[in-house]
Amino acid sequence: xxxxxxxxxxxxxxxxxxxxxxxxxxxxxxxxxxxxxxxxxxxxxxxxxxxxxxxxxxxxxxxxxxxxxxxxxxxxxxxxxxxxxxxxxxxxxxxxxx
Numbered sequence: 001x002x003x004x005x006x007x008x009x010x011x012x013x014x015x016x017x018x019x020x021x022x023x024x025x026x027x028x029x030x031x032x033x034x035x036x037x038x039x040x041x042x043x044x045x046x047x048x049x050x051x052x053x054x055x056x057x058x059x060x061x062x063x064x065x066x067x068x069x070x071x072x073x074x075x076x077x078x079x080x081x082x083x084x085x086x087x088x089x090x091x092x093x094x095x096x097x098x
Contacts, residue, residue: 004079004081005077005078006077006078006083007075007076007078008075008076008078009033009075010073011072012035012037012064012066012071013071013072014066014068014070015066016065016066016072017063018063019090019091020061020063020092021088021089021090022059022060022061022089023059023080023087023089024087025058025080025081025083026058026083027056028055028078029053029054029056030048030054030056030064030075030077031053031074031075031077032048032049032050032051032053032074033050033074033075034050034071035049035050035066035068036048036049036066036067036068037049037064037066037072037074038067039062039064040065041054041056041061041062042060042061043061058080063092
């Protein structure tokens with residue numbers, strides 16, 4: 001981890017999801033390590049499976065869901081001028097964090 005990039009390994013339980021969100025200062029790259037992820041970026045949906053990846057540009061509205069029966073394992077690489085949690089702008093969230 002540095003001030004301009006961060007790497008996280010994230011587990012999403014079956015039926016779980018990231019909130020629909022965007023960032024003003026960072027981009028993200030998601031790599032699927034296990035399971036299947038349903039990705040939404042600026043209204044477009046697609047599935048990713050093990051060893052597939054996608055890039056989320058700065059300012060893009062995005063979310064990730066686990067539609068499968070096994071945990072979804074994701075490697076998330078964040079890069080940008082600011083990586084603070086207060087740069088998460090939640091648009092829609094199934095956990096009530098908006």
